[in-house]
Amino acid sequence: QKEVEQNSGPLSVPEGAIASLNCTYSDRGSQSFFWYRQYSGKSPELIMSIYSNGDKEDGRFTAQLNKASQYVSLLIRDSQPSDSATYLCAVKVRGNTPLVFGKGTRLSVIA
Amino acid sequence: GAVVSQHPSWVICKSGTSVKIECRSLDFQATTMFWYRQFPKQSLMLMATSNEGSKATYEQGVEKDKFLINHASLTLSTLTVTSAHPEDSSFYICSARSTASSYEQYFGPGTRLTVT
Numbered sequence: 422q423k424e425v426e427q428n429s430g431p432l433s434v435p436e437g438a439i440a441s442l443n444c445t446y447s448d449r450g451s452q453s454f455f456w457y458r459q460y461s462g463k464s465p466e467l468i469m470s471i472y473s474n475g476d477k478e479d480g481r482f483t484a485q486l487n488k489a490s491q492y493v494s495l496l497i498r499d500s501q502p503s504d505s506a507t508y509l510c511a512v513k514v515r516g517n518t519p520l521v522f523g524k525g526t527r528l529s530v531i532a
Numbered sequence: 533g534a535v536v537s538q539h540p541s542w543v544i545c546k547s548g549t550s551v552k553i554e555c556r557s558l559d560f561q562a563t564t565m566f567w568y569r570q571f572p573k574q575s576l577m578l579m580a581t582s583n584e585g586s587k588a589t590y591e592q593g594v595e596k597d598k599f600l601i602n603h604a605s606l607t608l609s610t611l612t613v614t615s616a617h618p619e620d621s622s623f624y625i626c627s628a629r630s631t632a633s634s635y636e637q638y639f640g641p642g643t644r645l646t647v648t
Contacts, residue, residue, distance in 0.1 A: 453635050464625045464642040465576070467534075509576070513635050519566055520637055524575045 424448075425512050427523035436532050440497040444510030444523055447491070453513040454486055454493045455520065460506045469495060500530045535559050536628050538640035545616055545647055552612045553643045555626030561606040562628035566637065567599070570623045582609050616647040 424447040434440045442456075453472050457465035471477045471484040471493065483496040493512075497504055507527045511520040535558040545551050555565060567579045580596075582588040582603035590596045600612040609628075613620055625642040629635060 455636065457639075462623075464623075464639040467636060467638060470636055511637075517564055517629070517635070519578055519581055520635075522576050 425523040430527040457509040536640040565609040
């Protein structure tokens with residue numbers, strides 16, 4: 422069964438702190454992993470993609486992938502109130518299949 | 533790059549009428565487009581997957597005769613909600629997958645449908 426699980430939150434962090442968002446997936450055949458940000462009332466926006474084990478950094482964002490543990494995470498450094506949103510983890514299992522989305526983690530950055 | 537547009541951004545229609553929503557990939561070709569629906573404070577729900585030039589694949593529980601999907605070109609897909617009812621009121625979002633990227637999916641801005 423293809424599942425992607427995230428803690429629904431809310432996760433509250435003070436401004437300037439590191440926010441850590443976690444995601445686990447059940448299908449070992451999963452190949453590609455994505456993080457989306459969704460502001461309330463808006464559509465999801467792709468912020469990170471990661472395909473191989475290890476870390477991938479882009480500005481204040483770092484995605485981490487551990488395929489052995491079936492775990493992917495997103496770190497947001499120097500969190501800002503504008504980072505307050507729901508973060509969706511998405512996984513592509515194989516081929517041209519739809520992404521499987523987690524239910525999202527709501528992040529609140531407190532000024 | 534990777535911009536997806538949707539039109540209209542919001543629409544109000546009367547019960548029993550039909551509404552067409554357009555989804556376009558503006559700067560890339562998308563062999564595959566996806567249609568999602570999202571109710572307030574709920575998760576994205578995949579409705580259907582459409583491949584250019586072929587029939588859409590609908591998720592379980594989604595009525596294909598009610599939600600007509602056409603993907604006539606590599607840059608355009610349309611969703612028509614036929615005989616709309618108030619329970620169809622929702623946020624409809626399309627997503628396009630680039631043939632050139634590693635299966636990254638880009639979302640349109642969404643269409644808010646209200647059926648009165």
